Amino acid sequence: MTPAAGAGVTVGAQGAARVVRASGVLFDLDGTLIDTLPSLWRCGNAVLGNLRLAPFSLDDYRRAVGYGTTRMFETLLRTRGETPTPELLRECTSLMVRSYAEYWPPHARPFAGMRQLVTLLEESGVPIGVLTNREQAAVDAMLSHFFPAQRWRVVLGAGAYPNKPDPTSCFHAARCMGVCPQDIALVGDTEVDVQAARNAGMIALAVSWGFRDRGELEAVNADAIADDPSRLAALLGISLAPRTRSGGFNGPDRNDRGTPTA
Numbered sequence: 001m002t003p004a005a006g007a008g009v010t011v012g013a014q015g016a017a018r019v020v021r022a023s024g025v026l027f028d029l030d031g032t033l034i035d036t037l038p039s040l041w042r043c044g045n046a047v048l049g050n051l052r053l054a055p056f057s058l059d060d061y062r063r064a065v066g067y068g069t070t071r072m073f074e075t076l077l078r079t080r081g082e083t084p085t086p087e088l089l090r091e092c093t094s095l096m097v098r099s100y101a102e103y104w105p106p107h108a109r110p111f112a113g114m115r116q117l118v119t120l121l122e123e124s125g126v127p128i129g130v131l132t133n134r135e136q137a138a139v140d141a142m143l144s145h146f147f148p149a150q151r152w153r154v155v156l157g158a159g160a161y162p163n164k165p166d167p168t169s170c171f172h173a174a175r176c177m178g179v180c181p182q183d184i185a186l187v188g189d190t191e192v193d194v195q196a197a198r199n200a201g202m203i204a205l206a207v208s209w210g211f212r213d214r215g216e217l218e219a220v221n222a223d224a225i226a227d228d229p230s231r232l233a234a235l236l237g238i239s240l241a242p243r244t245r246s247g248g249f250n251g252p253d254r255n256d257r258g259t260p261t262a
Contacts, residue, residue, distance in 0.1 A: 019205055020224065020235050024153075024179035025121055026170070028188035029132035029139055030065060031210025033114050036134075037062060039100070039107035044072070045101075047095040051088070053077075062211050066190040068133040068163045069093045080117045097135050104138065110146045111209060113229030114242055118150055127177040129154035131170065131186065131196075133163040153177045164192050170200035178197060187232065191220040207232060 031035045037058065045055035048246040052109045056064075056076050063076040077084045084092075121128050129152050132139055136157035143155060154176035161169040186197035189210025194217070197204035206222035208214040217225050226232035233240035 002211075004107065019237055020185050020205065021183075022126070022185035022203055022236065023183040024127040024129070024174070024177045024185070024257065025236065026129045026131045026173055026177075026184055026186045026202070028186075028190075028193050028210075029130055029134050029142070029157075031189035031212075032187060032193075032207055033118075033130070034110050034142060035109055036104060036108045036142075037065070039104040040065060040072075042107055043096060043100050043103035044076070045086050046099065047073075047092055050095060051091065052118070054080075065076070065211050066133070066192040067136065068158055069096050071163075097137075100138050101141065102137075102223075104142060105145070108142065108146075113233075115147060115150075117229050117233050117236075117238070117240055118147065120233070120240070121236065122150060124238065126236075127153045127179055129156070129173050129177055131156050131164065131173050133192070135159065144242045165195035165199055167196060167200035170196055170202060174202075185236065189217075191216065194222045197223075205232070205235065 027033050030040070041058050041061045043054075044061060048055055056079075060076055060079065061072070064072045064079075066072075067075075070089050070093045071094075073089055074084055093209060118128055128150070130139065130143065132156075134157050136159050139157035142151070143150070155167050156171045156173055156176075161172060164170070170186065171181060174184055177184065181201045182203075183203050184192055185203040186200070187205045187207060188194065188196075189207050190212050194204045194206055196202075204222045206212075206217040206225045208217060208225055208227050214225055214227065224235055226235055230240040
């Protein structure tokens with residue numbers, strides 16, 4: 001993979017990214033900080049059931065998430081040959097927004113190591129923020145619950161600006177952080193985040209534990225890809241202590257929030 005021009009990535013002899021020179025870090029939410037897939041699946045299918053529409057599989061949701069709630073439902077319905085009307089999509093989105101608060105508390109979990117990573121970045125004086133296409137109320141509630149100690153410089157969800165990959169929200173986040181866009185690493189798990197970073201001139205860091213696999217992320221030419229939080233931390237120049245018995249990445253954080261269920 002070849003970094004975009006001007007991206008702050010030092011590349012090793014074998015072409016593997018070693019260190020990202022970032023003065024600020026923006027994180028996506030779903031699939032990057034928090035494993036929300038089971039909650040989105042359950043809530044989305046409940047919405048469809050209320051409208052007498054057939055449900056979709058967990059993998060269907062995995063492929064559909066990334067561009068926002070309305071686009072998620074449109075993608076799902078089109079996969080089985082349906083052409084949803086704007087009215088139907090508005091109803092699906094409205095129901096999802098109103099009911100999601102019932103689903104994420106028992107079915108969403110932060111990924112193991114991510115709370116430690118963002119804490120270490122903050123303690124190192126690196127401005128941190130969250131930039132997501134999830135609705136603002138849900139974002140605020142989940143961050144308050146799962147990351148109560150963090151002092152995010154900016155938390156920006158859907159509504160105020162066009163959704164990623166439009167760069168407008170990236171530029172606003174950069175202003176809030178007091179960092180030039182080209183000096184910010186945007187960390188996310190989908191092509192949406194990589195393209196948003198490209199559009200804003202930011203460093204595109206992808207993580208493969210979310211809604212897209214490594215092959216899909218390589219195809220969109222992220223500046224670097226991390227397969228677990230310790231590798232992401234290394235890319236950002238910090239050391240992450242082992243969090244699991246095996247010493248590796250162990251999916252959603254099970255330490256103090258229970259065991260996630262699909």
